[in-house]
Amino acid sequence: xxxTGFLIRHLHWPLMESLKGNRTRxxxxxLVEAQQLEAQTLEKRQREKLGALLDHAVRHVPAYREYARQxxxxxxxxDSFLRSLPILTKxxxxxxxxxxxxxxxxxxxxxxxxxxxxTGEPVSFYLDRPAVERYEAxxxxxxxxxxxxxxxxCVMIWGSPLELNRHQLKRxxxxxxxxxxxxxxxxxxLDKRRLEEFLKxxxxxxxxxxxxxxxxxxxxxxxxxxxxxxxxVPLKAIVSTAESLHEHQREAMEQAxxxxxxxxxxxxxGGMIAYQCPKGNMHVFSxxxxxxxxxxxxxxxxxxxxxxxxxxxxxxxxxxxxLRYQLGDLVRLSPDSCDCGIGFPLLAKxxxxxxxxFVTRQGRYVHGHYFNHIIRGMSSFRGxxxxxxxxxxxxxxxxxEPERFLPWEEAQLLACIRxxxxxVVIQVSYVExxxxxxxxxxxxxxxxxxxxxxxxRD
Numbered sequence: 001x002x003x004t005g006f007l008i009r010h011l012h013w014p015l016m017e018s019l020k021g022n023r024t025r026x027x028x029x030x031l032v033e034a035q036q037l038e039a040q041t042l043e044k045r046q047r048e049k050l051g052a053l054l055d056h057a058v059r060h061v062p063a064y065r066e067y068a069r070q071x072x073x074x075x076x077x078x079d080s081f082l083r084s085l086p087i088l089t090k091x092x093x094x095x096x097x098x099x100x101x102x103x104x105x106x107x108x109x110x111x112x113x114x115x116x117x118x119t120g121e122p123v124s125f126y127l128d129r130p131a132v133e134r135y136e137a138x139x140x141x142x143x144x145x146x147x148x149x150x151x152x153x154c155v156m157i158w159g160s161p162l163e164l165n166r167h168q169l170k171r172x173x174x175x176x177x178x179x180x181x182x183x184x185x186x187x188x189x190l191d192k193r194r195l196e197e198f199l200k201x202x203x204x205x206x207x208x209x210x211x212x213x214x215x216x217x218x219x220x221x222x223x224x225x226x227x228x229x230x231x232x233v234p235l236k237a238i239v240s241t242a243e244s245l246h247e248h249q250r251e252a253m254e255q256a257x258x259x260x261x262x263x264x265x266x267x268x269x270g271g272m273i274a275y276q277c278p279k280g281n282m283h284v285f286s287x288x289x290x291x292x293x294x295x296x297x298x299x300x301x302x303x304x305x306x307x308x309x310x311x312x313x314x315x316x317x318x319x320x321x322x323l324r325y326q327l328g329d330l331v332r333l334s335p336d337s338c339d340c341g342i343g344f345p346l347l348a349k350x351x352x353x354x355x356x357x358f359v360t361r362q363g364r365y366v367h368g369h370y371f372n373h374i375i376r377g378m379s380s381f382r383g384x385x386x387x388x389x390x391x392x393x394x395x396x397x398x399x400x401e402p403e404r405f406l407p408w409e410e411a412q413l414l415a416c417i418r419x420x421x422x423x424v425v426i427q428v429s430y431v432e433x434x435x436x437x438x439x440x441x442x443x444x445x446x447x448x449x450x451x452x453x454x455x456x457r458d
Contacts (some may be wrong), residue, residue, distance in 0.1 A: 028137040039345070051116050053318065054240075057102075061099075063099040082313065085324055087299055093123065128319035131270070139266075139272050142272075143237075148434040151180070153208055156210075157210065158186075195229070198220070210259075214243040215239055217253055221252040225256050230258065263351055271346075274310065279338055283344040284333075295309070305329070307349070310330070311324045311421070319358045324422060329350060332347070368386070371417065380400060380401055381398055381405075384396065386417070393425050396428050397434060399432065410428075
């Protein structure tokens with residue numbers, strides 16, 4: 001498949017640049033140069049970009065025009081001005097998305113997009129071409145840290161685009177195969193009975209890397225380990241994206257595929273935020289975004305090293321600026337630097353989504369990772385999903401290991417849940433597998449009630 005990659009790099013991409021004005025490789029080169037800069041220089045460049053975006057927003061975006069006079073007084077301190085603006089939640093954005101469209105956008109046409117809805121109602125929004133191309137440039141920079149080039153063959157473990165009909169889907173897959181050198185394997189239909197078929201695809205296509213949801217890649221890894229099979233092709237990396245990557249998943253994938261696991265962190269509505277370097281650290285693309293971490297309930301800014309809600313400001317989406325956009329993830333920034341030679345700041349940890357945090361009737365918070373740690377040590381279950389409907393009511397789906405199931409382990413699991421959440425009602429059901437959401441992702445811990453509980457009465 002080397003010929004396809006060569007043609008993509010030396011024919012298709014130059015044609016896109018000359019005929020359609022694609023600037024992804026230009027933006028990639030800018031990032032390559034920026035990653036060598038000192039931290040202070042990167043911070044200065046980021047503040048300048050933030051200032052330009054804020055000036056544009058208060059002048060041309062209806063949702064922010066009321067802050068124009070305040071901006072005139074605070075232009076020298078764009079960071080402080082940004083922190084004075086209200087947090088933009090997804091529900092608030094959905095109430096009046098048209099208010100965030102710039103009255104005078106760029107010359108580039110608007111590109112409609114939406115989230116997959118794995119955590120609730122999808123969010124529809126617009127980007128312009130420069131923003132999309134900068135996201136792609138950041139992804140290719142992160143991949144380049146692991147020796148992966150534009151056009152290198154890739155097998156994606158992915159969901160199908162929800163908005164496409166059958167004809168459009170066929171065209172989409174053709175473009176993926178011949179214009180991007182990527183083959184898509186459905187994340188909805190991973191079956192150990194088709195494992196040989198998957199291995200034949202790998203050995204025929206010979207990808208440089210695998211790319212997909214953490215849960216789907218982990219499922220494939222467990223299938224291989226169970227059979228004692230190997231992929232049979234050398235892989236540069238296993239790129240995990242779109243979901244929280246747990247350490248036990250990383251270990252299983254690296255063992256099964258004999259390749260390093262690389263974490264990619266981004267979101268459709270947040271852009272490409274960070275990538276893992278060969279040293280294992282997550283570098284934030286500070287040239288493209290401005291990140292804040294705040295306390296989940298009060299919204300008070302937190303210092304690096306403290307875990308809180310992530311707010312993202314995309315520095316290049318002038319078509320539809322969303323300032324201090326609450327992505328829904330819990331993260332921790334790091335004050336440290338990395339000795340890999342990449343100057344971009346570090347993201348210390350991604351702790352999952354705020355929807356993964358459970359709340360007790362007494363107002364105490366328990367992260368969904370707690371349940372994952374418990375079940376991981378039990379041989380009775382191969383999968384689970386726990387849903388908190390309200391502080392006193394839980395649904396628990398369990399996928400049993402038929403030959404290893406031990407009733408006392410289930411009793412122990414229920415006891416551990418009650419130890420963490422109090423005397424809750426737990427509705428247990430047994431399923432063949434945990435179904436992915438419409439987007440193809442699998443969520444193991446879901447909270448449906450508000451994070452702040454109602455007053456508790458015995």
